[in-house]
Amino acid sequence: MDSSSLTTIEAAVSDGKSVMSADTSTVVAAIQDCLRNGRSATFYVSHDAASAVHSWFWTPRRIREAAMEPVTKEEKARIQSELGIKDTGPLYSNRIKCECGKVYGAFEFVQQGIREHGRDVVGAVLELENTSVVRVNPHNIAVCASCNRRLMQGHYYCWLNGYCCCAEI
Numbered sequence: 111m112d113s114s115s116l117t118t119i120e121a122a123v124s125d126g127k128s129v130m131s132a133d134t135s136t137v138v139a140a141i142q143d144c145l146r147n148g149r150s151a152t153f154y155v156s157h158d159a160a161s162a163v164h165s166w167f168w169t170p171r172r173i174r175e176a177a178m179e180p181v182t183k184e185e186k187a188r189i190q191s192e193l194g195i196k197d198t199g200p201l202y203s204n205r206i207k208c209e210c211g212k213v214y215g216a217f218e219f220v221q222q223g224i225r226e227h228g229r230d231v232v233g234a235v236l237e238l239e240n241t242s243v244v245r246v247n248p249h250n251i252a253v254c255a256s257c258n259r260r261l262m263q264g265h266y267y268c269w270l271n272g273y274c275c276c277a278e279i
Contacts, residue, residue, distance in 0.1 A: 134159045138166075141246055145276055150247040160242030160274065167276050168202075177204040181216040189220050195233055212256040221255055235273055243273045 119129045130140070137159045144151045145167070153159075168178070181201040189195050203216035223232045235243055252261040 134162060138162045141244060141276070142166075144246040148247060150249055151245075152248075153244045153246070154241050155244055156240070157242050160244055163244055163276065164274065173202070178202045179204070185215060185217055189217050193217070193220055193224060194229060195220055195224075195236060206252060206261050208254040208257065208259055208261060210254060210257040210259065212254055214252050214254055214261055218255050219252070222253055226250070245273075245275045247277045248275055 122129055130137070132140070134156065137153065137155055141151075141153055141159075141163055143149070155163075172178075179202065181203050186197050186201060190197055201216060203219065206214040208214060220232060253259070254261060
């Protein structure tokens with residue numbers, strides 16, 4: 111570890127965050143503990159740790175219960191062409207139908223992320239080469255891009271080796 115890493119850690123801790131360094135099994139256990147106890151946290155982990163989370167959390171049964179489905183090539187192309195976020199691999203999402211008739215899916219999720227965090231941040235997260243982001247029980251709520259209605263149903267989004275939301279269903 112070089113001194114610039116310590117500077118980054120110091121900045122995060124000064125902002126009231128914590129930084130943990132541990133082996134994959136310890137990190138996965140921490141993610142499982144957060145999930146099972148309703149705690150919310152964001153983990154920046156190795157692809158190996160994210161893969162371990164995906165294998166035990168996103169089981170075929172849970173994928174069905176969360177109504178997750180692979181995002182179509184057309185929707186991925188729309189994310190790239192209209193939002194400027196490049197395709198970084200397999201993507202799964204559930205689709206929520208709003209009372210106004212519009213559907214909230216992967217495109218709308220990325221669009222909302224850009225509105226809330228900026229295109230550069232969303233693009234940077236999805237283009238991480240050695241890091242995956244795992245959000246456990248996130249507090250953000252899907253918002254219909256058409257009528258701004260808060261969609262109380264959770265939106266689960268999983269971009270393998272990039273970004274994943276996990277919440278108890």
